[in-house]
Amino acid sequence: MNNHTLIFTLISVVLTIIVYMGASKLSRVVRSPFTTPILTTTILMIAILQFSGISFDEYAPAKDWITSLLGPATVALGVPLYKNKDIIKEKLMPAALGLIIGTLATIVSAVWLSKAFHLSETIQAASAVKAVTTPVAIETVMIIGGDPTLAAAFVIASGIFGAVFAPAILTLVKISDPFSRGLSVGTVSHGIGTSQVMAEGPIQGAVSSVAMGTAAIITPVVLPLLYRFL
Template sequence: MNSLTLINILLTIIIYMGARKLAHRFPSPFTIPILTTTIIMICIFHFSGISYDAYTPAKEWITALLGPATVALAVPLYKNKDIIKQKLMPAIVGLIIGTLSSIVSAVWLSRAFHLSENIQAASAVKAVTTPVAIETVQIIGGDPTLAAALVVASGLFGAIFGPALLTMMNISEPFSRGLSIGTVSHAIGTSQIMGEGPIQGGVSSVAMGAAAIITPVILSVLYQFL
């Protein structure tokens, strides 16, 4: 690891820690740490002249930690295992429908706007966490870098607008809110919905993990017919 990579990693961590403090002091969907950090990092790169290629080694180190971070979400899963067992069958049905809807709608919209096949493939995996999306998109011939960007965009959109949309639709039951966010907004949405309570966070963690498992299976069959 060279000095520039180390500096970029430390800079990202410091900015993220500051963004967490900002979100705690001014709680809002628009102050979620990953959104604030992303905006600040883009501004720093733009005004300092640091290219994305120069930041790539740091990005790869940070991305490598997403796997262990995803596994760590098993903790809220274990703590809420009883309620998850009680509602297992409705959760499975909702998860499958949500995952199918996310994949089909993304691909159909891409085709409706005559976007390239590369974008169509990347959009199909936007609802799963980054490590899974990067591996899965290669199965259907997409670009891993583009897929990662769409994953982040999807997660940010879900984290910012998801809880508000659920509230507008009078969906207040904690289990349902957690399941919805985790299915379509992966880790970013899960980190946001955890602020509502342990049930929402635990169920969202389960939904995120389950979606990551079934998405490659669904895509390997469904994508041939879309």
Template sequence: MDSLTLLNIFITIIVYIGAKKLSQRVSSPLTTPILTATIIIIVFLSLMDISYQQYVPAKEWMTILLGPATVALAVPMYKNREIIKEKLKPAVLGLVIGTISTITSAVWLSKALGLSDTIQAASAVKAVTSPVAIEAVVHIGGDPSLTAAFVITAGIFGAVMGPIILNLVEISDPFSRGLGLGTVSHGIGTSQAMMEGPIQGAVSSVAMGLVAIITSIILPWIYPIIHL
């Protein structure tokens, strides 16, 4: 590991810690750590004239930690397993409907705007966690790199705007809020749900996983139909 990679990892960790402390002091969806940290790191890389290609090795090292971090989501899920089991059946029905609606609306909106087939395919999987989205989009002729950008953008937007929209429509139930955030903004939304409370975080984790499974099953069948 070279010195530049070490510097990028160090800066990323420090920036995220600072962003998290900011979100704790200023409680607002607009201070979501992933959003503020992303903006600050982009500014830093630009000022230091560090290209994205130079930053990639640091990103790959930090990506390794996603595995343990994802496994750690099982802890709040286990602690709140009773409420999850109690509402699992209606939740799964809602997730199926929500997933179909998300895919359909994204593709139809892209078509209405006259966007290319590649963008339509990427938009269809924007609400799914990156590893699943990148694999799934290949089967419908999409571009994995573009898909990754869509997934990250959708996750940040969902984490920022999701709580605001839920507040506007007066949805305060922890289970419902976690379900909504996990469904539309996968891991990034789950991190925001974790900040709201343990139930929200646990339910969002379940939603993120189930949406990935549902999308993997129905996408090859539904996409050719709505793409006509």
């Protein structure tokens, strides 16, 4: 990486952080599913890149730097998990049952909907892994003959959709229990949803992080077998 590319990458990273901080402030001032920071930041960054004539390839190094922070960020989820371990142990059995049912329902519903709309088998395979984190989705979709790039796009879209709408839907159906809210979001919206529901409270964040990790373990195990029967 030459000096020009390095400077441009640093500027892009700083710009992305500034946009996200502004989006976070906006979400606190204007309470709405549509002001979720991850959604607002994504839209603004696309607009900035589009109007400034910066290609995705030019922005890609900054994206890679930011993505590399996902590992430490995921590990950091262990802090609220440890602090709320007693609550998680207390509800371990119903939570495990809910996780299994939720993971299976996510896979089955995605594939059935894809088939109902007569979408290609490639899209069906990609949609089946949309609820797990990107690295797991990419490896798992290749087992069932899907496209890793398309799977990653589905994962990101699923995460943003969950972060934007899941809390509002849970509130609408009068699910207020912190444990249940965290479990629901983490099961279907992986890290992006977890980052959003964590703003509600430490219990939601801790349970969502457990659900996210467990769903990422269950999916590669059951999907290759389940997909044959769908």
